[in-house]
Amino acid sequence: MKGLVQQIFDLIKLLNPLIAVESPLQERLKLLSSLTRECESQNLKCYLWSLEDDSLCQLQILEEKLTLNIVSEYQPITDKTRHEHYFEILRFWKTTPLQGILILEGIFPWIANNPDLLTSGWIKSALINLKLHNRNCNKTAILLGPNATLSYDIALLIPTLTQQLPTIEEISIYLREILPFFNPSEIHELAFAAVGLYMADIKYGIREAISEVDEIFAQELILQLLGYKIKLLKRVYDIEFLQPQSIKVGGLELMQESLKKYKRLMTPLALAYNLRIPKGVLLIGPPGTGKSYSAKVCSQLLGVPMIIVEWGNFRKSGNQAEYKLKKLLALVDRIDRIIFYLDDFDKGFAGDDDLGRRLAGMLLTWMQERTSNVLIIASANNLELLPPELTRCGRFDDIFKVDLPNNGERYEIFKIHLARFDRRFRNGGDAYSEEQWRRLLKETYRCVGAEIQAIVEKAAASTFCQMFPEVTNNHQHSQLPPLEITLTSLLEARQNINPLAIREADKVERMRNRASLQGLPSSPIDDSVYSHGNINIFS
Incomplete structure (x- = not known):
C-alpha cells in the first residue's frame, strides 16, 4: 500500500491534475486512510465524492480512525433530468477555490466504452477540461x-496506477506484526500459502x-488459510487452484x-x-487421452501448485474478458513457481472473432515479457482452431501429441484404476492371466x-451390486469381503460404452x-509383452 501511495504523490509532484487508480474494493478503506494520512503530513486537504450519494466529504484521521x-x-443538482447532472462534481472541482486531492468513485464504468455515448462524451470532455484548467492550481x-x-x-491523457498484489516479503512483514509468536520458518510458510491474496x-x-479456536498452531493455520x-x-477468478497431488x-x-x-x-x-523453462507447452490430441491428467502429473513432478483455467470461459465475460485476463495474469505472476494450465x-477461438484474437494477443505478450518462473501448459483437441501465431516457433516451445494409448499403456491404465477397488492389483499385483489381458x-x-x-x-459397481443384492447396514467395515472384479464384468461394461475414436x-x-x-x-514404441509385435500367432 505504501508503494501505491508513493506512486500517486510522485505523479502529483509532476503536476498531474488527473490520475486513475485501480484498487480492489476490499482495500478501499486502507487506501483511503493511507492517502488521508499522507495528505495531512503534507498539509493537503483530501476530499471524497462517490456516485452513490453525490455528496462531497472531507477525509480526516481522528483518533486513528478515518472520518468523513x-x-x-x-x-x-437535485433535479437530475439528464445523466450528466449526476457528475456536477467535475464542473465544481474545476472552478472551486478548494485545493487538495479529490477522490472520485464510480466514474470508470461511464467512460470505458459505455453505450450511453452522450453522457460518456460529456464526462470525457469534462475530465479533459479539468486536466487543462487545473494543471497549475494545486488541485488533483x-x-x-x-x-x-x-x-x-x-x-493517453490520464496516467493509470494499479495496486499490485503484495509480495511474499510484504506479507511476511505484516504476518510478523500480527503473529509475533510464530517463528521465522512458520511465517515464511504462512506467507507462501497467502501469496496471491490482498x-x-x-x-x-x-x-x-x-x-474458531482458543489456540491455533502454525501448520493448522497454514492449511486453513490455504x-x-x-x-x-x-469465486473471484473462476479458476481451480490445486496443490501437487500424488497420482x-x-x-x-x-x-x-x-x-x-x-x-x-x-x-x-x-x-x-x-x-529458463519453456515459454509454453502445448498438448494436442483427441479428447480423453490424458492431457489434463498430464498437467497434474507435471505439477506432481515439479512439486509446484497448479492453476486450471477454462480458456473458453473468457468468451462468456464479454467486455470484461480482457480485464479478467489481465488480473489473472497478474495473479499468476505474483504467485510465481506455478503451473498455469489452459484447458x-x-x-476459446471457436468463434474466430476479434475478442479471441485480442485475448490471444494479451497472452502472447505476457508470455514473451514475463520474468516469473511460471510454466504455461495448454491443451487442445482441434489444432485447426488455433491462430497460426500461437503455434509458430517461439510461442509454445514444446508441442506433444497425446495419442490413443497403445496396448501396454492400456494395460497400465487398467491396473491403476482396478487397484482403486480390487486390492489384488495393489502394490504391483495382478489377478489376470496373460491370455485374459x-x-x-x-x-x-x-x-x-x-x-x-x-x-x-461400471464393473466395480456391478460387482458390488452382485455381492450385496439387498440394502444392509449390518456389516462391520473391518469384516467386509473383498471386492474382486472379474474379466467378465469388465467385458460387459465395455459393451455399454461406445468409444469416441470409433x-x-x-x-x-x-x-x-x-x-x-x-x-x-508422448510415448515410446510399445515394447510390452502385449504389443502387437509380441503376439505369437502360432500358439
Whole structure:
C-alpha cells in the first residue's frame, strides 16, 4: 500500500491534475486512510465524492480512525433530468477555490466504452477540461475504482496506477506484526500459502481461522488459510487452484522425461546459466487421452501448485474478458513457481472473432515479457482452431501429441484404476492371466484413458451390486469381503460404452493426423509383452 501511495504523490509532484487508480474494493478503506494520512503530513486537504450519494466529504484521521465530514460548498443538482447532472462534481472541482486531492468513485464504468455515448462524451470532455484548467492550481482529481479501464481516446491523457498484489516479503512483514509468536520458518510458510491474496483478504482469512479456536498452531493455520485462498480464487477468478497431488500415470514416458527436465530448469543453478523453462507447452490430441491428467502429473513432478483455467470461459465475460485476463495474469505472476494450465485452449477461438484474437494477443505478450518462473501448459483437441501465431516457433516451445494409448499403456491404465477397488492389483499385483489381458486389451482397442476409467468403475459397481443384492447396514467395515472384479464384468461394461475414436472415427483421425505433423510423440514404441509385435500367432 505504501508503494501505491508513493506512486500517486510522485505523479502529483509532476503536476498531474488527473490520475486513475485501480484498487480492489476490499482495500478501499486502507487506501483511503493511507492517502488521508499522507495528505495531512503534507498539509493537503483530501476530499471524497462517490456516485452513490453525490455528496462531497472531507477525509480526516481522528483518533486513528478515518472520518468523513460533509463539505457544504458543494451543492449537487437535485433535479437530475439528464445523466450528466449526476457528475456536477467535475464542473465544481474545476472552478472551486478548494485545493487538495479529490477522490472520485464510480466514474470508470461511464467512460470505458459505455453505450450511453452522450453522457460518456460529456464526462470525457469534462475530465479533459479539468486536466487543462487545473494543471497549475494545486488541485488533483483521482479516479478510483476496481477496474480502471479507460477508452482509447482518453487513455493517453490520464496516467493509470494499479495496486499490485503484495509480495511474499510484504506479507511476511505484516504476518510478523500480527503473529509475533510464530517463528521465522512458520511465517515464511504462512506467507507462501497467502501469496496471491490482498492484505485485506489475508487479514480476514486469519481472523476467521483464529476465531474458531482458543489456540491455533502454525501448520493448522497454514492449511486453513490455504483452503480459504482456494475458495476465494475460485469465486473471484473462476479458476481451480490445486496443490501437487500424488497420482499415477500409465504411459506417456517421453513426455514425463521432458517434464522432469523442467524441474532442473527451475533451479537457481539453471538461472545462473541463463537457462529458463519453456515459454509454453502445448498438448494436442483427441479428447480423453490424458492431457489434463498430464498437467497434474507435471505439477506432481515439479512439486509446484497448479492453476486450471477454462480458456473458453473468457468468451462468456464479454467486455470484461480482457480485464479478467489481465488480473489473472497478474495473479499468476505474483504467485510465481506455478503451473498455469489452459484447458480446452482451442475452444476459446471457436468463434474466430476479434475478442479471441485480442485475448490471444494479451497472452502472447505476457508470455514473451514475463520474468516469473511460471510454466504455461495448454491443451487442445482441434489444432485447426488455433491462430497460426500461437503455434509458430517461439510461442509454445514444446508441442506433444497425446495419442490413443497403445496396448501396454492400456494395460497400465487398467491396473491403476482396478487397484482403486480390487486390492489384488495393489502394490504391483495382478489377478489376470496373460491370455485374459490380451482379450481385454483387444476388446478395448481405441479406448482412451477416460473410457477405461469408466469401464472399471461400471464393473466395480456391478460387482458390488452382485455381492450385496439387498440394502444392509449390518456389516462391520473391518469384516467386509473383498471386492474382486472379474474379466467378465469388465467385458460387459465395455459393451455399454461406445468409444469416441470409433463413434467419431473421421474427426478423431483428423485430430491425430494434424497432431502428428506438429507434435512430438508422448510415448515410446510399445515394447510390452502385449504389443502387437509380441503376439505369437502360432500358439
